[in-house]
Amino acid sequence: MTQGERVRELRKYLGLTLEKFGKSLGVGKTAISKIENQERNMTEQMALSICREFRVNYFWLTEGKGDIFTGAPQGVVDEIAEDYKLDEIDKKIIEKYLELSEDQRQTIKDYLKSIFT
Numbered sequence: 001m002t003q004g005e006r007v008r009e010l011r012k013y014l015g016l017t018l019e020k021f022g023k024s025l026g027v028g029k030t031a032i033s034k035i036e037n038q039e040r041n042m043t044e045q046m047a048l049s050i051c052r053e054f055r056v057n058y059f060w061l062t063e064g065k066g067d068i069f070t071g072a073p074q075g076v077v078d079e080i081a082e083d084y085k086l087d088e089i090d091k092k093i094i095e096k097y098l099e100l101s102e103d104q105r106q107t108i109k110d111y112l113k114s115i116f117t
Contacts, residue, residue: 008036
């Protein structure tokens with residue numbers, strides 16, 4: 001399977017149109033279409049953007065190795081925990097927050113804003 005085919009598989013798995021997928025990455029649907037149809041190579045920057053935006057395994061996207069999605073960014077959470085001396089409860093709060101949908105996170109932020117003002 002080519003990189004373009006993996007991009008198409010990911011997009012369809014996520015249920016996104018070319019337009020919505022591209023918008024999430026800051027590009028138009030034509031750019032995504034050209035990658036999927038192998039009319040244009042996927043740049044390193046695009047691969048990194050896809051991985052960051054959709055929590056995709058970089059090696060799956062670029063080489064077809066491993067699982068399609070990565071888990072919670074455990075390494076980053078552990079790094080933050082060490083830097084800020086967070087305990088296991090703090091880490092679990094961060095991990096669970098990252099698993100929430102955008103709407104769920106917005107609800108929590110709105111609630112916290114109401115407490116702080």
